[in-house]
Amino acid sequence: MSDLLERLRERGWRLTAQRRVVAEVLDGDHVHLTADEVHARAARRLPEISRATVYNTLRELVHRGEVLEVSTDGRAKRYDPNAHRPHHHLLCSRCGSMRDVRPTGDPLADLPPSQSFGFTVSEVEVTYRGICPDCAA
Amino acid sequence: MSDLLERLRERGWRLTAQRRVVAEVLDGDHVHLTADEVHARAARRLPEISRATVYNTLRELVHRGEVLEVSTDGRAKRYDPNAHRPHHHLLCSRCGSMRDVRPTGDPLADLPPSQSFGFTVSEVEVTYRGICPDCAA
DNA sequence: CCTTGCCTTAGATCCTGTCCAAGGTAGGGT
DNA sequence: ACCCTACCTTGGACAGGATCTAAGGCAAGG
16 A cells, blocks of 8 residues: 555645555554544554544545445444455444455346346445354354 | 234234334335434324334334344435345435345355355345436436 | 333434534645 | 645534433233
8 A cells, every 4th residue: 555645646635644644554454444443543653633634534545446435234434445356345243343255256247237227336235244253252 | 014013912012003103104115214214204193203212113123023224325224124025225326215126146155155254144235336317317 | 990011202312424614734836 | 945825634513323311101911
């Protein structure tokens, strides 16, 4: 993700300490953090960073297609830095944690035109739900 | 859904005017209403019904498997009375409206065991996103 | 028809996320 | 190297969705 910042700057993104830290946090563990978790981690390196800035930055990264926003059943949204390789998610119904998965098959192909009801379909999201090893223990 | 109330009463559900009205609202148009929409419609027949009761009743219907709860990307959850026939959803990214769809193929079968990461997977949800005919117009 | 325990209610409260006005700063221009 | 100015950041207010609470209401078994 080091080139991410470079790429964005070329597209006219003003590079600030706050944005750098947010990007670095996302680049880190490749987990799926909530906005508040991103804020907490960013604040370890930049204590004055505000929640609003984290939200703003995440929103823009999502907008620019650099980060994926995944909603998790009414809990806080999670942010997935793995935006460039198509994949789906495995969600723990108990604790809300997630993992990336790459199922076989193409669900978009599984939607016959007769089932489109006039929608212009552009995206499919597949969510597998279950109990994660930690919660099962 | 007329037998729904019967079924629930047999399982020890106390039958009240409020619960009856909520069930009737859901049974109606087979659309996907939000909790507030359910409340609004219920209030047309039972003006004193409170939001809390609608939420309580919906939560229980979901818990008992009689109604499906579908989250829609940070907007209000929607409630789907079509809980007994497996299907998936088509969601308008602009207005949040939904339709049921029945794609071919079984996404659960598309998740190889090597991709389960120790989760006990019990459910798959497929969400097709796009623009509905009304919003495209 | 009475009693009991489950329901309902209004309103407070919580959680996520967005908005706002005021002050700060990156970085192009000179 | 320094200034400007447009863009960013900030904290706190705000909004929407959903849950919780304490007090009173009522279904339905006895």
